[in-house]
Amino acid sequence: MHCISEILSFADKYRDVNPDRILLGKNFIPHELRKAVALQVELRRKLQHKLPSWAESHVYIPSKLALEQSSSMTIAKYKTRFVGEKDVVADLTGGLGVDLYYLSRATSEMCYYCEKQEQLAEAAKFNYNLLCQDRIPHVFCGDSLSMLDDLISKGVSLIYVDPARRAGIAGGKEYERKYAIRDCQPDVCKLIPLLPQNGSVRLLIKLSPMLDIKDTLLSVGVASEMHIISQKGELKELLLYCDMSKEISWEQVPITVVDLATANQFIFTLEEEQNAKYQLAEHIAQYLYTPNAGIMKSGGFKSLAIRLGLQILHPNTHIFTSNCLCDKFPGRVLKVHEIIPFHNKNFKALKSSVKAANVFCRNFKLTTNQLRDKLKMKEAETPYVIGLKAMGDEQFIVVAIPV
Incomplete structure (x- = not known):
């Protein structure tokens, strides 16, 4: 990977130049850096809207997709309600690192970032050093499930995971299955049995709003809370919180519906709705x-x-x-x-x-x-x-x- 600091230095110098001119026009940017520099300039406005404090710190964004798939500041901060002051948090699907950054600010303990893609892990490591004055999260690049036992031995008490929808091929055509939690990677239904069942490690799962609520609660089996998050009228995320020490039937899991733009929330259960x-x-x-x-x-x-x-x-x-x-x-x-x-x-x-x-x-x-x-x-x-x-x-x- 090229030097991130060099890319950001050029992006700051050419911040008012059209990204197309950076790519194709005459300038002093080395040819091999132009694509990365143009990307930083192009995404700056979107970053300012989605993650203003990150934009002010001049973070590095490795790809458009990484920014698109990351949580906004408002949604990431909402998730901190699940973090205790002494929680050790691990993100098994680190991505851009936004969620773990805000989760880590809610605890006084060390936190851990895991990501398979080297490009994302390198970006997270660089950005955390810019953003965090202390307790910079440990960054690991590799298969997070293979690190699970080591993370638990380090005292991890809250695991955050954002399963990706798994693509497939049927009839010679590519497709994405969007309606079942088992069709996501990693499969949290296989992850849960690997965790201590005494509640010493809790699980917070970010899910696609396309997933079916009843099917998800039935499949997971150990959900303690579900949160349906929207913002300015647009459905954003489903969150599933699992504390394995609590036995709650899927019909009695509290479902919190919240719009972050108004702070208006409604809590009910599927049992209440049925009756x-x-x-x-x-x-x-x-x-x-x-x-x-x-x-x-x-x-x-x-x-x-x-x-x-x-x-x-x-x-x-x-x-x-x-x-x-x-x-x-x-x-x-x-x-x-x-x-x-x-x-x-x-x-x-x-x-x-x-x-x-x-x-x-x-x-x-x-x-x-x-x-x-x-x-x-x-x-x-x-x-x-x-x-x-x-x-x-x-x-x-x-x-x-x-x-």
Whole structure:
């Protein structure tokens, strides 16, 4: 690997130059360094947004993919709630090293970074020396599972792992299986039996939001908590926390749904959801509520409705309603302006009164694009025009405005 310090020195000198000109134009950068220098300049703005303190320290980013797959500062800091002051933390899938950096700041003990790819391990070692004034994590390059016994002998009490989705080939075509935890590498279902079962070593697993929640809890078997993390309406991560000393059935594992932009959180269990006796709405009331991405992923619709005193329009529509405003709802809150049964004769009046709108459909006979085309409406932030199924199987168009 080329000298990282030299690459960063050139990147700082040419920070205002277009990356394409760095690659192809005339400059004093050695030809073999140009690609790496251009990459640092290109990623600087994205790094500033995602990891501002890292950007200020002029860290080295070995690849676009490494930055894309890393946690943001906000999400990495969220994970520190699982770290005790005396925990010794090991990251078995180090990557760029962002998660371990923040986890290590929450403990007074030494921490360990493991990564198979030499390029990533070298970058992490360099960056930790820039970022950490003391207790610089130990960096190991190699197969982390082969180091597991040694890490446990060093007193590791919390293991963090971010399994990668495993690619495969079927019918001559490449594909990625995204829906089962056993399809990820390393397979945490094989990792768990290798750990002490007395709770002396806990496990924190970052999972793709594509994974099925029930299947994941059933497959792991020893989960203590699940966290569904979204930010600004976008689903980001699933986190699974496992303390092998606690016996919790998968139906009773607390599921925390949190949006980091609002700090709004909702906690429920699959058992609570299964047994929830919710109330179906007899009509569309004054307010509508559409859940955020985390609630949609969790499937905790009935539990949420009961907890907040809301009625459900239809079991499969996932929109709530009430006459009294609920300002603690984790999602979008709308005030109903007009309710139109879905009949063609009513469209003419709606098309003439609303020229542009934010159109979407839930459990409706048309897709969002089909409804927008039928109404001949341009896109706009507000008002909302919603196609939905409610009371029984009746279809409605609702015009609403944000609260």
